[in-house]
Amino acid sequence: MTTETDASRGAESKLGLFSRRVFISILSIVLSLVIGGAIIALSGGDPIDGYLGLWRGAFGKEKAVVETIVKTTPFIFAGLAVAVGFRGGLFNIGVEGQLFVGSICALIAGYAVELPPGIHAAFALLMGALGGAVWAAIPGYLKARTGAHEVITTIMTNYIALRVINWSISQNGPLRLPGSALPETRRVLDSARLPSLTDTTPPLHIGVVIVIVAVFFVYWLLWRTPLGFEIRTVGLNPSAARYAGIKVERTIVLTMVISGALAGLGGAVQVLGLLGYFTTGFNVGLGFDSIAVAMLGSNHPFGVAAGALLFGVMDAGMKTMQLRTQVPRDIVVIIQGLILLFVAAPLLIQPLFRLRQVGEGEQVSISATWGGEG
Amino acid sequence: MLDANFFTALLSLSLVKATPLVLGAMSGILCERSGIINIGIEGMMLMSAFAGFLGAVFSDSLWVGVLVGVLTGAVMGAFLALLSIRYKVDQIIGGTVINLLAVGITSYFAVIIIDNQSLSGIGVLPIIQIPLLADIPVIGPILFRNQPITFMMLILVFVLHVALFYTPWGLRTRAVGEHPRAADTVGIRVNRMRYLDTTLGGMMAGLAGAFITLESVGSFESGVMTNGRGFIALAVMVSGNWRPINALIIAYIFGVSDALGVRLQLGDVNQLATLLIVAGLGMLIGGALWALTKYLGRRDENKVPVTQIALAVAGLVMVLAPAIVEIPETNIPFQFLGLPPYILTIIIVAGLVGNVRPPAAEGKVYEKQ
Numbered sequence: 001m002t003t004e005t006d007a008s009r010g011a012e013s014k015l016g017l018f019s020r021r022v023f024i025s026i027l028s029i030v031l032s033l034v035i036g037g038a039i040i041a042l043s044g045g046d047p048i049d050g051y052l053g054l055w056r057g058a059f060g061k062e063k064a065v066v067e068t069i070v071k072t073t074p075f076i077f078a079g080l081a082v083a084v085g086f087r088g089g090l091f092n093i094g095v096e097g098q099l100f101v102g103s104i105c106a107l108i109a110g111y112a113v114e115l116p117p118g119i120h121a122a123f124a125l126l127m128g129a130l131g132g133a134v135w136a137a138i139p140g141y142l143k144a145r146t147g148a149h150e151v152i153t154t155i156m157t158n159y160i161a162l163r164v165i166n167w168s169i170s171q172n173g174p175l176r177l178p179g180s181a182l183p184e185t186r187r188v189l190d191s192a193r194l195p196s197l198t199d200t201t202p203p204l205h206i207g208v209v210i211v212i213v214a215v216f217f218v219y220w221l222l223w224r225t226p227l228g229f230e231i232r233t234v235g236l237n238p239s240a241a242r243y244a245g246i247k248v249e250r251t252i253v254l255t256m257v258i259s260g261a262l263a264g265l266g267g268a269v270q271v272l273g274l275l276g277y278f279t280t281g282f283n284v285g286l287g288f289d290s291i292a293v294a295m296l297g298s299n300h301p302f303g304v305a306a307g308a309l310l311f312g313v314m315d316a317g318m319k320t321m322q323l324r325t326q327v328p329r330d331i332v333v334i335i336q337g338l339i340l341l342f343v344a345a346p347l348l349i350q351p352l353f354r355l356r357q358v359g360e361g362e363q364v365s366i367s368a369t370w371g372g373e374g
Numbered sequence: 375m376l377d378a379n380f381f382t383a384l385l386s387l388s389l390v391k392a393t394p395l396v397l398g399a400m401s402g403i404l405c406e407r408s409g410i411i412n413i414g415i416e417g418m419m420l421m422s423a424f425a426g427f428l429g430a431v432f433s434d435s436l437w438v439g440v441l442v443g444v445l446t447g448a449v450m451g452a453f454l455a456l457l458s459i460r461y462k463v464d465q466i467i468g469g470t471v472i473n474l475l476a477v478g479i480t481s482y483f484a485v486i487i488i489d490n491q492s493l494s495g496i497g498v499l500p501i502i503q504i505p506l507l508a509d510i511p512v513i514g515p516i517l518f519r520n521q522p523i524t525f526m527m528l529i530l531v532f533v534l535h536v537a538l539f540y541t542p543w544g545l546r547t548r549a550v551g552e553h554p555r556a557a558d559t560v561g562i563r564v565n566r567m568r569y570l571d572t573t574l575g576g577m578m579a580g581l582a583g584a585f586i587t588l589e590s591v592g593s594f595e596s597g598v599m600t601n602g603r604g605f606i607a608l609a610v611m612v613s614g615n616w617r618p619i620n621a622l623i624i625a626y627i628f629g630v631s632d633a634l635g636v637r638l639q640l641g642d643v644n645q646l647a648t649l650l651i652v653a654g655l656g657m658l659i660g661g662a663l664w665a666l667t668k669y670l671g672r673r674d675e676n677k678v679p680v681t682q683i684a685l686a687v688a689g690l691v692m693v694l695a696p697a698i699v700e701i702p703e704t705n706i707p708f709q710f711l712g713l714p715p716y717i718l719t720i721i722i723v724a725g726l727v728g729n730v731r732p733p734a735a736e737g738k739v740y741e742k743q
Contacts, residue, residue: 043486091466148724151413151466152612155605156716163716167709291470328485330596333478341471345461 021298027349028296028342029310036335040327050327057320058313064320066200069208070274072312074099074283076211077266078290079297079304080218081132081259085150086299087222088255089235094139094154095263096287097161098132102264103271104165105131107175107278110188110271120191125210125268132264133257135161140256144249150256158287169278177277184279194273205273214262218301221258231255263287292340311336376643376651378512384633384652386516390590391636392622392629393527394419397582398607399614399621400534404575405451407538407616408568409551409735410458413469415579416604417476418450422583424480427495427594428487430587436499440523440584447580448573450476455572459565462739473604481596488594495593499523523585530578534618547571551733554740564740579604602716609719615730624722627656628715635711645704647696654692661686 037047058068078095085092092098106128115123139153166183168175175185196203222228233241234251242248270283293311297303314336318329342349398415405412425446430439450472457468487493499521507518517528538544549557550567558564582603587594606628614620634652638645665682672679695701 039482043483093470142720142724146724148720149612152605152609152723153720155602156609156719159602159716160713163709163713167707170707170709288474292474295467328482330478330482330485334475334482335478337471337475337478340467340474341457344467344471345457345463347461 024346024349025296025298025303025307025343028339031342031349031352032335032338035338036331039334040331045327046325047327049325050321050331053321053323053325053327054314054317054332056324057317060320063200064316066198066204067202068309068312068316069204070202071315072309073207073211073273074266074270074286075290075293075308075311075315076215076305077262077269078286079293079308080214080301081262081266082290082294083297083299083301083304084218084222084231084262085255085259086294087235088231088251088259089238090140090143090252090255090259091151092136092139092154092256092259093151093288093291094136094157095259095290096285097154097158098135098260098263099267099270099283099287100161100165101135102128102132102267103278103283104168104175104267105264106192106268106271107185107188110192110276111186114189115191117191120189121194121272124188124192124272125265128268128271129261129265132267133261136256136260136263137253140253140260143256144252165278166280169280175278182279185277187277188272192272193276194269196273202274205269207269207273210265210269214265215301215305218262222301227251227254231258289336292336292343295340295343310339376648380643382512382515384637385512385630386519387633387636388626388629389516389520390524390629391632392625393524393589394582394585394603395607395610395625395628396527396531396622397578397585398604399610399625400530400618401447401451401575401578401582402608402611403534403538403616403618403621404547404578405454405572406611406733406736407551408547408571409554409733409738409740410455410568410572410575411465411469411737412451412454412572412575412579413466413605413608414450414454414472414476415469415582415607416600416602417469417473418447418576418579419583419586419604420476420480420600421450422446422580423587423599424484424583424594426580426584427587430496431493434496436496436588439588440499440581443584443588444577444580447576447578447583449576450579451573451576452569454576455569458572459568459739465737480594480599484594484596495587498592499589521589523581523589526581527585528622530581531618531622538618548733551735554735554738558740558742568740582607606715606719609723612730612732613722616732628718630656631714631718632712635708635714638706638711639708641705644696644701645706647701650692650695650701654689654695657689658686658693659689661689 033051037051040047040050057064059065078099081095081098082092106124109124109127110120113120113123135157136154139148139150139157142148142153143150167173169183169185170176177184177186194205194207196205197208198204220228222232230241230246230251231254233244233246234248234255238248241251266286267283271278275282289311290308293307294304296307296310297305314332318332321327322329398419401415401418402412422443426439426443428439429442430436433439454465454468454472457463457471458465463471501519501521502525504518508514510518538547546557546562546567549560549562550564550571554564557567583600586599591599607625610621610625610628614622614624630652634649637643638648661682661684665679665686668679668682
């Protein structure tokens with residue numbers, strides 16, 4: 001995985017590198033849409049019609065635009081979570097589970113305590129972030145302490161979180177809405193709901209504002225604070241970081257904690273801003289898609305926001321596409337996978353468009369610690 | 375009732391549950407011994423499960439389906455090798471691409487092909503009994519009365535073990551994964567070896583996929599086919615120290631915990647007592663065997679393997695406990711009964727990483743100088 005940062009590069013080449021990277025991302029998206037279209041055509045659908053449906057679903061009416069923005073928000077949170085991990089040399093596949101744990105913690109804080117409006121919502125958001133952070137700290141600690149690779153441990157913590165949450169909302173589960181025939185939880189109190197900027201469905205809740213703050217916060221944290229410097233140094237070269245006096249184990253745990261907190265906050269915003277309760281299937285797969293979002297955005301907060309917008313558009317549009325044009329919504333997952341493929345393998349598209357080789361830049365290798373050393 | 379039939383059935387189901395894990399672990403072993411990290415086992419299994427199912431339905435032959443599944447796995451393996459070697463993609467990202475694409479492709483075409491034509495499966499591979507051997511009490515039904523892919527798995531474990539450690543191909547594979555530069559110097563074509571082994575590894579994952587749809591479930595339903603077994607297989611591979619026979623033993627422990635979860639849901643036996651007895655039996659047998667190997671391999675005449683004997687004694691106490699003390703009846707929710715394999719994976723990976731050693735050149739692109 002190649003990521004560029006500003007170190008040791010002049011302003012001119014930095015700009016050149018940046019624009020080439022953006023160019024590659026755009027080419028990847030276009031190429032993926034073309035291949036996706038070919039797949040639709042080969043399986044008997046009409047790609048133009050399908051993509052028009054996708055577009056209408058995302059931008060057709062004011063309501064659709066709100067839906068797109070609201071769908072983009074969790075992708076940004078989750079994408080930032082993955083990106084922070086990547087910057088620190090960690091592949092946090094556990095964002096999915098951390099998001100769920102954050103949702104559930106915010107939910108409990110939202111109905112079990114009574115606080116004045118505003119303060120209650122802030123408290124519930126905080127609990128969500130805390131829940132995600134604690135859930136992510138476990139694999140972080142195991143990695144730092146024993147070298148257990150986070151790819152395996154976070155996938156396992158995902159399954160554990162999912163099973164326990166499914167139990168808690170099942171018949172007679174502690175969070176189950178009493179008397180309901182569906183696997184859904186109790187409702188959070190109105191004082192814990194996020195205020196809305198519009199009166200549309202879905203509401204344009206202030207989570208949208210929070211996520212913008214989060215984008216700038218992550219940028220500030222990674223490039224303007226000593227901790228951010230430590231995280232990026234550990235990500236680039238753990239041994240060098242150790243020799244420079246950075247406490248690598250502590251940094252690994254902190255990276256996971258920050259990553260998990262962002263994921264948990266994302267889950268909390270979803271619960272408090274949208275439904276006001278949790279049910280099966282809510283946000284499933286978001287944590288995995290955000291890996292592609294982070295990579296598409298070169299693990300930079302601003303890039304992540306752009307990548308998330310693309311995913312938000314596709315997510316908002318796919319329902320209309322399936323409804324109006326009979327193209328199964330799952331084509332979106334194929335397109336997303338293809339985008340990840342092309343972004344991860346620029347060598348695949350360079351010869352196609354006779355591009356000059358993209359400079360290696362600074363590389364974070366997440367394969368280096370597979371098996372425990374490093 | 376906790377009688378011999380109960381345990382025979384449980385241990386037999388455990389082997390079935392272990393089969394995809396062993397095949398997945400062997401997929402990982404083949405790839406990683408040659409230096410390619412494969413975290414795409416899950417996606418390879420899923421694609422092969424899907425393709426194998428379609429192959430079986432359209433040809434009306436389960437065996438054609440198995441073949442299609444294995445070939446799909448081979449293509450996926452070759453694709454991973456291509457990404458890793460030719461296009462220099464970080465191998466963990468490459469595996470993630472495979473996992474993501476597999477989910478997208480299978481669920482998209484499941485709607486188009488299976489749902490739209492309401493295709494149903496054509497059943498599962500039949501149980502084969504080996505004459506005479508299947509009649510041995512307890513061991514017979516567990517080892518010699520199985521479906522074909524389970525038999526194939528057992529044979530493949532030993533074939534791979536011998537091939538990996540006692541043939542020129544195995545030596546070359548290990549050399550390429552440990553020290554590609556040295557291997558290159560003596561004339562081994564490093565990247566060709568890696569293409570070959572990763573493709574073979576893909577075929578193992580393909581067989582695991584075929585197992586899921588053609589030997590176990592009998593149908594294909596998006597989203598519930600692999601359930602993370604490709605990843606658990608990775609944990610099995612790591613904790614088995616990249617050795618096929620160790621992988622079989624560890625996968626079997628997972629199989630037992632998985633099978634217990636399934637069996638205890640029926641609620642006809644005392645759950646806690648059963649858990650105590652099964653865990654105790656495991657500790658008793660494991661501790662005794664471990665103590666024996668320590669004892670036979672000892673250098674100091676007076677050294678007694680205390681820890682291992684203590685483990686075995688603790689196991690014995692746990693087995694006998696339900697007969698002496700009253701164990702309360704419980705009703706553990708089924709979601710919790712499914713948790714042990716996942717928790718076990720974390721414990722094993724965290725507890726063993728320092729004691730196992732992956733192939734040295736894993737994850738690194740090899741370029742001739």
